[in-house]
Amino acid sequence: MKTIEVANIDSSTGGGAIRAYKILLYRAKTGVECQSLLLGYNSQTLRESRERCPPIGFALPSKILTLLPLPHSMKSALLPLKLIFYFKRYGKIDADIVISHHETIDSLRLSANLAETLGSKSLAILQLPPIYGNKSRLDNIMEAVQTFNYLLTTPKLDVRDIPWIMYMRSIHRPWNEAFYEVVDYYLKRFDMLLAVSPSIPLEMGENWSSRVLSLRPGYGFDENELSLLRDLKSRRVHSKPIAVFPARLEVRKGL
Numbered sequence: 001m002k003t004i005e006v007a008n009i010d011s012s013t014g015g016g017a018i019r020a021y022k023i024l025l026y027r028a029k030t031g032v033e034c035q036s037l038l039l040g041y042n043s044q045t046l047r048e049s050r051e052r053c054p055p056i057g058f059a060l061p062s063k064i065l066t067l068l069p070l071p072h073s074m075k076s077a078l079l080p081l082k083l084i085f086y087f088k089r090y091g092k093i094d095a096d097i098v099i100s101h102h103e104t105i106d107s108l109r110l111s112a113n114l115a116e117t118l119g120s121k122s123l124a125i126l127q128l129p130p131i132y133g134n135k136s137r138l139d140n141i142m143e144a145v146q147t148f149n150y151l152l153t154t155p156k157l158d159v160r161d162i163p164w165i166m167y168m169r170s171i172h173r174p175w176n177e178a179f180y181e182v183v184d185y186y187l188k189r190f191d192m193l194l195a196v197s198p199s200i201p202l203e204m205g206e207n208w209s210s211r212v213l214s215l216r217p218g219y220g221f222d223e224n225e226l227s228l229l230r231d232l233k234s235r236r237v238h239s240k241p242i243a244v245f246p247a248r249l250e251v252r253k254g255l
Contacts, residue, residue: 002033004056004093004120006111007101009049010040016127019196020101021045022222028052035095037114039107056093059106097121100190103130108186116189126195126212130183133205148251 005027007020017040025048027034034053041049041058049055095118100111103126115122132138187193193212195201201212229244236242 001031001097002095003027003035004095004098004114004118005034005036005053005101006099006107006114007036007038008040008107009036009038009045010042011045012042013040016102019127020125021049023101024049024053035093037110039102039110059110094118095120097123100124101127103128103183105183105186108183108190112186112189121192122190123192123194124187124190126193126200129200129203130187131180131205131208132203133207134203137203145251 005020005024007024008017009021009024011018011021024034024036036049036053036055037057037059038046038049038055039059041055046055098111098115098118098120100107100123102108103124108124108130111124112122114120132141187208193208195212195214198214198216201209201214204212232242232244
């Protein structure tokens, strides 16, 4: 079997990229002929992916945006530039299946279009809910994010943060809402949808619960994490149940 894996493997951007990177490295061990189209990377992940899941192309706007000497706030405001696709590809490509490792609009759009062009099957892995079935749920999340960011930046407000604050308050919410229909359109073009958590199809609503297959445990779960959980359990002295949250402590995740 031959795959084309559309992924961001820049490990500095969070857990989604790290999970995608692990899968690309593991794929070579399964006997699958793995090829990648990279939305993002760093020097280490690029070097290792070349050996195990060689890139056949790169998303230049996404990488250029990452490298620009701009404050993070301004890069956030420029995120829509990721929708401008220019892929540097090498030679003729083909695949039995095209896999999107992210639920972002750029990854979904590229993967769906590429699969149809090649006549391949398509699979999208959802690491977060791309859409929310309950609009008030999204409103509550956005309100929490804006409140958190306001409290975080106000005491040490810098002029460089102004574009980011304007983006969050004036553009981010309507941008998300406007893209719901677009995301819905691209999701329906995939042959299969996988979610890394059972909560994702629940958040997406009844229309999607029957179409999205949940992975239990999620595909980021590995031997190191299992060993850590066992160690925590062995050292626990009280009988009350505990919850383990193996992710960044971030307001968007409900903390």
